[in-house]
Structures are given as structure tokens and as C-alpha cells.
Amino acid sequence: MEKKFNFKRFRRLRYHPLVRDMVRETELSKNDLIYPLFVVPGENVKNPVKSMPGVFQLSIDKLVEECKEVRDLGIPAVILFGIPEHKDPEGTEAYDPHGIIQRAIQAIKKEVNDLLIITDVCLCEYTSHGHCGILSGDEILNDETIAVLAKEAVSHVEAGADMVAPSDMMDGRVFAIRKALDYKGYVNVPIMSYAAKYSSGFYGPFRDAAESTPAFGDRRSHQMDIGNINEALREVEADIEECADIVMVKPAGPYLDVIRKVKDKFGMHTAAYQVSGEFSMIKAAGQNDWIDEERVMIESLTSIKRAGADMILTYFAKDAAKWIDRNSK
Numbered sequence: 001m002e003k004k005f006n007f008k009r010f011r012r013l014r015y016h017p018l019v020r021d022m023v024r025e026t027e028l029s030k031n032d033l034i035y036p037l038f039v040v041p042g043e044n045v046k047n048p049v050k051s052m053p054g055v056f057q058l059s060i061d062k063l064v065e066e067c068k069e070v071r072d073l074g075i076p077a078v079i080l081f082g083i084p085e086h087k088d089p090e091g092t093e094a095y096d097p098h099g100i101i102q103r104a105i106q107a108i109k110k111e112v113n114d115l116l117i118i119t120d121v122c123l124c125e126y127t128s129h130g131h132c133g134i135l136s137g138d139e140i141l142n143d144e145t146i147a148v149l150a151k152e153a154v155s156h157v158e159a160g161a162d163m164v165a166p167s168d169m170m171d172g173r174v175f176a177i178r179k180a181l182d183y184k185g186y187v188n189v190p191i192m193s194y195a196a197k198y199s200s201g202f203y204g205p206f207r208d209a210a211e212s213t214p215a216f217g218d219r220r221s222h223q224m225d226i227g228n229i230n231e232a233l234r235e236v237e238a239d240i241e242e243c244a245d246i247v248m249v250k251p252a253g254p255y256l257d258v259i260r261k262v263k264d265k266f267g268m269h270t271a272a273y274q275v276s277g278e279f280s281m282i283k284a285a286g287q288n289d290w291i292d293e294e295r296v297m298i299e300s301l302t303s304i305k306r307a308g309a310d311m312i313l314t315y316f317a318k319d320a321a322k323w324i325d326r327n328s329k
């Protein structure tokens with residue numbers, strides 16, 4: 001009998017919306033979301049960040065209210081960035097037990113249950129020069145800096161942080177932080193390391209929000225070159241050896257290939273940071289009616305998950321959670 005060629009009809013599964021729902025391979029869930037928040041000194045402060053519509057710098061009282069809302073939306077975690085009152089060349093407020101972030105953590109822990117607090121561990125928000133570490137002339141000193149980062153991480157955890165996330169890109173900092181935490185008995189506090197963090201133009205709006213623009217130079221001496229992917233795998237491998245529990249790729253959308261390779265090669269819990277510039281571009285185009293903001297938001301987040309991310313740090317977390325509520329059964 002003659003075998004007839006039958007072309008494949010992919011469209012069969014695309015006609016009925018319920019069938020489309022059944023065969024969808026990747027779907028966003030609230031458990032994927034981590035919401036970044038910026039805390040500033042003062043009371044009753046809610047400063048809009050001009051380059052990030054819908055994002056605010058919040059004083060501790062307002063931050064606590066915001067955290068309740070985030071928790072009520074079913075988002076499991078926030079990541080906190082502190083903007084201190086006083087900056088100095090060594091970034092000492094980063095590990096001050098009464099520093100902005102330490103007080104913020106305590107206030108949230110007192111009033112909000114069922115919300116994980118992750119803290120960003122870096123010095124750039126705390127140093128007067130805006131660099132991520134201790135300087136000697138124009139050079140950021142690696143080993144001196146990781147000692148301070150370890151102190152910073154311990155002080156966040158002493159204040160009540162559930163997880164720490166070093167974002168500085170110094171070498172050996174995950175090991176230094178792990179050792180310091182373990183020494184204090186915090187053996188069960190996980191480290192989410194910004195493992196493959198690129199020197200990216202997409203961080204522009206964040207530096208307004210965190211007031212952390214370097215006073216001179218840039219971050220190319222420690223963040224990764226945009227063209228490299230093998231090196232990203234070595235960075236991730238090193239952080240895993242140093243006992244990182246979760247590894248992160250950052251930015252997310254422009255680096256989907258890196259997320260996929262990291263996930264495939266290591267099978268680690270992998271996070272991706274949809275950074276400020278990715279967010280602001282979608283917002284700006286949406287506000288101009290050039291794109292459908294909500295649709296593109298969900299598409300960008302789903303793509304990051306499809307690339308292999310298990311969790312996504314995103315300024316869209318609240319909007320995405322609301323969308324999930326409206327669109328899930």
C-alpha cells in the first residue's frame with residue numbers, strides 16, 4: 001500500500017482555548033516571583049523613582065505596609081536594597097546594627113508573617129564613591145572588600161533576614177560569607193549569589209532608585225563582559241563550589257542563552273533578575289501605547305522561565321501576581 005504523506009497539523013491544538021491551556025509547557029506562578037524594594041530614611045516617605053514608573057523609595061513605615069500588600073498578593077519573597085543616611089568611603093552603614101536595612105528587616109519581621117526577606121549584599125549603596133568595594137586609589141580591593149561583605153551579610157541575618165544575595169561580583173565572596181554565617185551558627189541561611197552578573201547598561205534606572213551611581217569610572221573591573229558565556233559558566237561553577245544555594249543570572253531578558261546553559265549544565269536552583277532597564281523599557285513603551293504593557297510583561301517573564309529560571313526578581317512582581325489571579329482557574 002502506498003504510504004501517503006500527511007503533513008503535521010500543529011493548529012489542531014490551537015483552536016480551542018481550553019486545549020491551548022492544556023498543552024502550554026511553561027506557565028508563570030506566584031512562587032516564581034521576588035519583588036525588589038528600596039528603603040530610605042525618614043517617615044511617611046514614598047518617593048517615586050522617575051525612571052521606573054510605579055517604583056518608589058519607601059521609608060520603613062511605608063515599606064512595612066508595602067510588604068503586607070506583597071504578602072497578601074501571594075508573592076513569597078522580597079529583596080531589599082537600603083539607601084543610608086550617611087555614606088562613607090568604607091560603606092560602614094552596611095553592617096551597622098542600627099543601619100537602614102537592619103531596622104527595615106526588624107520592622108517587617110515584627111509586623112508581617114509569611115514573607116521571606118532576602119537582602120542585597122553589596123557596598124555600592126553605602127559608599128560615598130558609589131563603588132561596590134573598598135578602594136585603593138581607583139582600584140577596588142577584592143580581599144578587603146569580601147571581609148566587609150561578610151560582616152554585612154552577618155548583620156542582615158542577625159537583624160532577621162531569611163536569605164542573603166551578594167551582588168558585588170568580588171571573587172571569593174560567597175565562600176567568605178558562608179564561613180562567616182556558619183561561624184555565627186547561621187548554617188541554615190541560604191545564599192543566593194549573583195553569580196553571572198554582567199556589566200550592563202540595563203542597570204541605569206536602578207542607580208537612580210538606589211542612588212548608587214559610581215562617582216567615577218564604571219563596574220567593568222568586576223562585572224562580566226557582555227560577550228562572554230563560557231566565563232559565566234565558570235563564575236557559576238565557582239559560586240556553587242563556594243556553597244551558593246541559588247545562582248543568579250543578571251540581567252535576564254537579554255541573557256536567556258546564559259540562563260539556559262547554566263540550568264542545563266548545573267541543574268541548580270537558578271534565579272534571573274529582570275533588571276530596571278528591562279522593566280522601564282516595557283513601561284515606557286506601554287505608556288506610549290506602542291505595546292500592550294501587560295501582554296509584554298507576561299511574555300517577558302514567561303520567556304525567562306522558559307529559558308530555565310526557577311525564580312525571577314522583577315519590578316513587575318505585583319502586576320504579574322494580579323494577572324495570575326485573574327487568569328488562573
Ligand code: PBG
Nearest residue numbers: 122124167202203206275276277
Ligand atoms: C548592586 C546591584 C545593582 C543591581 C542590583 N544590585 C546595580 C549595579 O550593579 O550597578 C541592579 C538591579 C537593576 O538594575 O534592577 N548592589
